[in-house]
Amino acid sequence: MPHLNLESFNTLTLPAYCGDVEFLFQADYANSDEGALIATRYKGREFFLVYKNGSKKLLKSDKITRPSPNFILKHALLAYAECSASPILDSNVDNAPENTHLKTHDALKSISYFAENFPQDREVRIEIGFGSARHLLHQAAANPDILFIGLEIHKPSIEQALKQIVIQNLNNLMILDYDARLFLEFVPSNIVGKIYVHFPVPWDKKPHRRVISEAFLKESERVLRVGGTLELRTDSENYYRFALETFSSPSVSRFDVRKNQEIAIVSKYEDRWKKQEKNIYDVTFTCEAESPEPDIIGDFTFAGAPIDVNVIDRLSKDTYKRDWGFLHVERLFSIGENGRMIRLAMGSFDRPESTYVVIENNSAHYYPSFPVRSSANLKAHILLDELIHG
C-alpha cells in the first residue's frame, strides 16, 4: 500500500488547494494522539488520507474510502507532503503519471451501480457463482440482445472472466463481486428471464450458508418475469432435496426435476463429476405470476433536529444487533472544536458496510458518499438517526 514515512507531520489551514488536489477538512482521532484523517478531492474522487502517529509518522490511504486507480492516491500523498512542508524520510511512492492504458474494466460493476439505477432496457439473465465462467461466457456470446450479470465472490474467477470478456469482445456481460444472497433485493420485479445456479457449494455442514434459501426463492419469484426460470444444477442429492423442501411453501411457481440432462456447455465441476459417473440433478422453477415492486422505503438523510455533541461523545461502542443486521460505532473523530465524525460498520451480517458520518453545525451527513441502498442499511440508518439525536 503506498505510504510516506515523514520526519514530521505538519497541518494545513483547510480547505486548501495544492496544485490540482483539494484538501477539505481534517478529522483527528478523538481522545488520542493516534493521528488524523484528511479529506481529499482529486480527479472527481473524494477520499481520506490517514496520518498515523506511531513509532513512525506515516501518511497513507484510508482503507474504506481508498481511491482507484492507485496513481490518484500517490499524487495526493505527495501533494500533501509538499504543500504542508512535511519532510519525507522514505517512501514507496513514485510520481508516475496516469497510465492511460490501464483503464478500469468497464464490465466490472459495483453494487452501487445496480442499487442506484438498475439497467432495465432489455431482458436480464443472472448467473450465480459462475466459477470458470464457461457457461456464462457461452450464454452471453450466444444471446447478444440479452444482458447477463455474473455474480462471484472468488477474485481469481472474476479476473479470469474479465480477461475473457475483453478477448471475446462481449458488451452484454457485467460482472459483480457480491454475495448472491443479498443481490436480488436490488433487482426490479419481473425483469429477469433466467437465474442460473450451477453447482453451488453444498455446505452440507453449514446449510445457512447455501445460496438457496426460502428468502432467496421468494426474491427469485419476484424478479423473474412470467415464464422466467430459476435453474439449479447440482451433483448433490442433499442439495436438490433441500431446494425442493425449501420450495414447498405457497408460491407462484411450478417446478420440475430432471436427472442427467445434457446441456450445451459443461463446466469444470460438471466434467469432474461426469468422470466419476455421479448423477446430476436439474431443478427448474418456472415463475407463473407477476409480482409487485418491492417497497424499500426511506433514504439516508438525517432528521433536522439539533444534535448535541455530548450525545455523540457518549455514543456506546457496542454493537446493536437486530433481526435485519447490525450497527456498530467503531471510532470517533473530532473536526475542530465542535465538529465530530463517526466511523461505522452497518447493515447485514453477511455483507457489512463501513462508512463515515460527519456531524457539524447541528446536522449530520454520510461522507464521502451514501451507503448502498439496501434494506438492512436503511434500517441501520434509522437506528443511527435515533442514537445521534439522543
Ligand SMILES: C[S@@+](CC[C@H](N)C(=O)[O-])C[C@H]1O[C@@H](n2cnc3c(N)ncnc32)[C@H](O)[C@@H]1O
Ligand atoms: C462449486 S463452484 C461452481 C462454479 C460454476 N458454477 C461451475 O459450474 O463450474 C461454486 C462457486 O460459487 C461461488 N459462490 C459461493 N457462494 C457464493 C455467494 N454467496 N455469492 C456468489 N458466489 C458464490 C464460489 O466462489 C464458487 O466459485
